[in-house]
Amino acid sequence: xxxxxxxxxxxxxxxxxxxxxxxxxxxxxxxxxxxxxxxxxxxxxxxxxxxxxxxxxxxxxxxxxxxxxxxxxxxxxxxxxxxxxxxxxxxxxxxxxxxxxxxxxxxxxxxxxxxxxxxxxxxxxxxxxxxxxxxxxxx
Amino acid sequence: xxxxxxxxxxxxxxxxxxxxxxxxxxxxxxxxxxxxxxxxxxxxxxxxxxxxxxxxxxxxxxxxxxxxxxxxxxxxxxxxxxxxxxxxxxxxxxxxxxxxxxxxxxxxxxxxxxxxxxxxxxxxxxxxxxxxxxxxxxxxxxxxxxxxxxxxxxxxxxxxxxxxxxxxxxxxxxxxxxxxxxxxxxxxxxxxxxxxxxxxxxxxxxxxxxxxxxxxxxxxxxxxxxxxxxxxxxxxxxxxxxxxxxxxxxxxxxxxxxxxxxxxxxxxxxxxxxxxxxxxxxxxxxxxxxxxxxxxxxxxxxxxxxxxxxxxxxxxxxxxxxxxxxxxxxxxxxxxxxxxxxxxxxxxxxxxxxxxxxxxxxxxxxxxxxxxxxxxxxxxxxxxxxxxxxxxxxxxxxxxxxxx
Numbered sequence: 001x002x003x004x005x006x007x008x009x010x011x012x013x014x015x016x017x018x019x020x021x022x023x024x025x026x027x028x029x030x031x032x033x034x035x036x037x038x039x040x041x042x043x044x045x046x047x048x049x050x051x052x053x054x055x056x057x058x059x060x061x062x063x064x065x066x067x068x069x070x071x072x073x074x075x076x077x078x079x080x081x082x083x084x085x086x087x088x089x090x091x092x093x094x095x096x097x098x099x100x101x102x103x104x105x106x107x108x109x110x111x112x113x114x115x116x117x118x119x120x121x122x123x124x125x126x127x128x129x130x131x132x133x134x135x136x137x138x139x
Numbered sequence: 140x141x142x143x144x145x146x147x148x149x150x151x152x153x154x155x156x157x158x159x160x161x162x163x164x165x166x167x168x169x170x171x172x173x174x175x176x177x178x179x180x181x182x183x184x185x186x187x188x189x190x191x192x193x194x195x196x197x198x199x200x201x202x203x204x205x206x207x208x209x210x211x212x213x214x215x216x217x218x219x220x221x222x223x224x225x226x227x228x229x230x231x232x233x234x235x236x237x238x239x240x241x242x243x244x245x246x247x248x249x250x251x252x253x254x255x256x257x258x259x260x261x262x263x264x265x266x267x268x269x270x271x272x273x274x275x276x277x278x279x280x281x282x283x284x285x286x287x288x289x290x291x292x293x294x295x296x297x298x299x300x301x302x303x304x305x306x307x308x309x310x311x312x313x314x315x316x317x318x319x320x321x322x323x324x325x326x327x328x329x330x331x332x333x334x335x336x337x338x339x340x341x342x343x344x345x346x347x348x349x350x351x352x353x354x355x356x357x358x359x360x361x362x363x364x365x366x367x368x369x370x371x372x373x374x375x376x377x378x379x380x381x382x383x384x385x386x387x388x389x390x391x392x393x394x395x396x397x398x399x400x401x402x403x404x405x406x407x408x409x410x411x412x413x414x415x416x417x418x419x420x421x422x423x424x425x426x427x428x429x430x431x432x433x434x435x436x437x438x439x440x441x442x443x444x445x446x447x448x449x450x451x452x453x454x455x456x457x458x459x460x461x462x463x464x465x466x467x468x469x470x471x472x473x474x475x476x477x478x479x480x481x482x483x484x485x486x487x488x489x490x491x492x493x494x495x496x497x498x499x500x501x502x503x504x505x506x507x508x509x510x511x512x513x514x515x516x517x518x519x520x521x522x523x524x525x526x527x528x529x530x531x532x533x534x535x536x537x538x539x540x541x542x543x
């Protein structure tokens with residue numbers, strides 16, 4: 001039988017609730033409804049990440065939210081193995097829309113992660129009353 | 140207007156301590172300033188410009204300037220993380236060249252081991268690995284634009300630099316053995332530095348056998364964590380020539396910012412050095428082949444490798460080959476680097492290594508480095524730094540100096 005300490009040890013890293021502001025609120029409100037939004041500029045046609053009101057490429061204010069399937073591939077990753085109660089994998093995913101975002105990989109074998117591997121969005125809860133966050137798992 | 144030859148580094152001083160539980164952070168800043176003034180042969184009343192970054196306690200430059208009793212005509216609290224002080228040196232040279240000030244002081248100091256705000260309470264030490272700002276966690280209002288999208292993922296310096304190393308290996312075939320050679324070279328230098336935290340010479344095998352911290356970086360790919368500090372005094376050609384120290388002048392400077400830039404065409408295999416280097420080389424009118432000694436920011440081994448490529452010391456992607464087989468060891472290889480042992484072995488005061496990069500480059504240019512690592516006829520030197528995170532957003536500073 002394992003002792004109490006063993007039983008209480010977490011098996012996955014608990015992801016904190018995200019800080020929000022007026023500009024990012026629509027993203028997180030949608031996340032609470034299970035929708036994953038990115039921003040696209042109507043003027044230049046380019047998507048960008050993280051979402052901004054003003055396009056970081058052409059600086060038009062004409063940007064629109066659009067729903068993404070949350071599918072893409074691993075650009076890079078690193079598994080944190082020390083100074084943490086439980087290992088976790090941080091990395092960048094390049095979405096099929098062409099933008100790359102920072103995330104955590106969950107529910108997968110960290111030792112089998114590979115650059116170029118297909119991944120898909122899998123929301124992770126952060127607690128009652130706070131939005132879930134956009135983690136990814138292997139497709 | 141160029142700053143070439145218009146400002147001189149008159150004084151440098153590095154705090155000898157690496158664990159400072161018994162002094163306030165402000166006091167360490169002031170001790171560094173005093174040391175640099177004495178090195179230059181100048182006095183407190185000569186200082187008319189002050190440069191500091193986020194490690195200076197209080198309100199921008201105001202608190203420390205007032206603490207030290209300075210009356211200023213020029214001040215600058217540009218914050219680019221660990222590279223801030225290299226950026227400051229360029230800004231000080233600009234201000235001196237423009238006639239805005241005559242004697243500029245730059246300080247760095249901090250006590251991550253002793254706790255900046257406490258009384259050396261060891262309970263606060265667990266926080267020292269976390270990247271700032273960690274705001275964004277907790278779900279409240281946060282006005283840092285990227286905070287909610289990035290600061291929740293457990294990003295630390297280790298794993299964000301690890302991501303860069305992982306992609307560099309993927310794209311260019313760089314190996315852990317090649318990265319290990321950077322630590323090996325630093326350790327060869329640190330053995331001669333009585334103040335260095337890690338003075339034992341290590342082998343490639345020992346680096347590879349050290350525990351994996353954040354793939355693919357081992358413990359010995361990471362710099363030390365230390366208290367400490369340093370200061371630099373810069374001045375006009377006229378004042379520099381009136382002093383009794385060797386003449387070391389700034390001949391080129393560049394700075395740059397790099398980040399994920401809207402997530403388009405993400406490329407973590409190069410650093411801001413690719414943008415801060417070219418203007419510095421152009422201003423100096425020299426090429427990497429002319430450099431006799433290089434201080435290269437070494438928060439991690441991968442940081443050094445990428446910056447060497449981006450500064451043009453070798454072709455992009457060939458950094459692994461360039462650093463292997465002792466090529467960075469003074470007296471052995473073609474490009475002696477970080478002869479004080481650098482961040483990897485000597486110190487990394489308050490997780491910011493920019494000022495010690497300038498200080499060791501000036502020691503080399505003056506011929507005042509340790510005799511075992513002094514580069515002969517060391518007339519052209521470079522100090523380059525990356526501050527923030529290579530894997531997210533960072534600021535780069537490049538400073539090229541010449542001894543007359």
